[in-house]
Amino acid sequence: MNTSTTPPSLLDVQDLRVHIRTERGTVTVVQGVALTVQANEVLCIVGESGSGKSVTMLSVMRLLDEKAVTYEGSIKFQGRELLDLPARQMRAVRGAGIAMIFQDPMTALNPVYRVGWQIAEQLRAHRNLSRRQARTETLRLLTAVGIGDPGRRIDNYPHELSGGLRQRVMIALALSCRPKILIADEPTTALDVTVQSQILQLIFDLRADTGMAVVLVTHDMGVVAEIADRVQVMYGGNVVEHGTTTDIFNDPHHPYTAGLLASIPRLDQPRPARLPSIAGTPASAGNIAPGCVFAARCPHRFDACSTQPELRTVGDAGHQVACHLDLTVADHRAVPVGDATGTEGTDLL
């Protein structure tokens, strides 16, 4: 599927809305998300639970249960609309076009097959390799993802491996079809910090070696600072801010971004008597009042917030924020996001 004309973006998502039918009616969990991914970049999608970050990525892979889900908008991969693709052709995109790894590699690997077999099977199915070629290639992949003693590991079952090794096997599996984009959904959240930094370094190095793009979904701003070229901050099914990593960390405009950054306990700074925190409870899909999604928790809330702000460009090209105000770092410092000693979200569902 190599076209000679290079498309502008590898992945181009426009105004994506995802509606999920539940027993209690239809819930719109992604509310008009746009994102683009260029070759060889690391895009981080940051957000808390219920922000829609994982659903957005699962929609790109078309891995949601389509009996219960309706999509609106457009997801173009190399110029081709994925939302219209028949299941069969979509299968060809998964793996060779876009591969995805998940938080818990134990549930993604088949426990009754040896890990080498699982990789080799994929190579034989997608790349038409012979049994022998597939085994050689599997060994090469296991080595590439930094597994020591691949000759032994190839015959291990998933339960015989540690969490870090399992995640490496998952990455090898994802790389086996040479994807253009690797989507990693919280790939290090279940791992210890020392192993987390190894896996991040691996993903970073593989990106440099293969030229693939990486979309990393995470809630950890520390991870973002280490690895991202660009950052997209999501809240309540919406993109609230987008920019280069420097824009987001050094010049956050959205009160949510600023609050998120402020509430992280930091080892590199003197510890505060109290941690700044964002008052209230994260917005969950189906429980969002009209207007700005963050208004209920925002210290800068005013009349205009009852209408939903559009993403607009601020400062540098590419730095976008969905806020009626034009807040700077100084404003965020002057009016910090609420400190919640008291009540948290009294108006429950």
Add this chain to the structure above:
Amino acid sequence: MNQERPVLVRLQDVRKSFPVKGDRGRRAVLRAVDGVSLDVFTGETLGLVGESGCGKSTLGRCIVRLTELSSGTVEVAGTDISRLGQRRLRPLRQRMQMVFQDPYSSLNPRQRIESSINLTLRTADNPTKAAIAARVRELLELVGLQPEHAHRFPHEFSGGQRQRIGIARALAAQPDLIVADEPVSALDVSIQAQVINLFMDLQKKLGLTYIFIAHDLSVVRQISDRIAVMYLGKIVEIGPTEDLVERPMHPYTRALLAAVPVPVVSPGPRAPRAALTGDVPSPVNPPSGCRFHPRCPISTDRCRTEEPALTGRGPLGRKVACHYPLSTE
């Protein structure tokens, strides 16, 4: 730092092992906690950090005796509780409560919040119904919830609110000591900060002593007066928080600190850096000598054979188990 502070909990050579199946189904022993001695002072927060499998949770459970010790003693306020019978243990147990990681699985989903909390109250004394109801409302307000929440079920609350309920339940028994096992690691970042602040406020208000178990050093540092670092069942370093964070002496402590990603962008191209290679070895078959030596950047032959003892260094009560402790300037 002050030598005169009263000791609330004293652990002496606490060990806990579990029988497991080893290689080819052979019987083996997993030494989850392998000889831990330490004091917890009244009113302080001792942070217990380490990676998965280091034994920090097992140690926490041993302290409140949710797990029986294999050997060693746990003294709470001067009484050795490690071998007490249930009847004599019960009044002491009310003085030590536990808060768990997942507030959802530790609350009965079919029980209203009120009942979850007042179960502890009813065991404690023989109060009247009205007194119980009043106390439940008071406890809910103490943890930042609304009194009318008492009649709701756990599923009606968010993760952060459920953890507040877990804390309220622990407080119902009016404990001196709370052992909190990863109480904020399942929470969203913005909520995590709220719950850490709540823990700190309650300590000030009620004079509580905490043992705060977590894998996240930045969280532990925020809340702790002292930090103990565990690796494969042993304490490898312990000391006052700021001293330990600023001048780690054990190579493992330094690596743990270096592995925590800092949310700051440095100019120039991005590049993550791994601080340590390899995984934590299995506690069934721990390495010889110093248990950290296979992953240690400065290990020598001595480290492979001779196990370092936890010895005091410096005036601040630091202790380190390393043959070659890092700079002490």
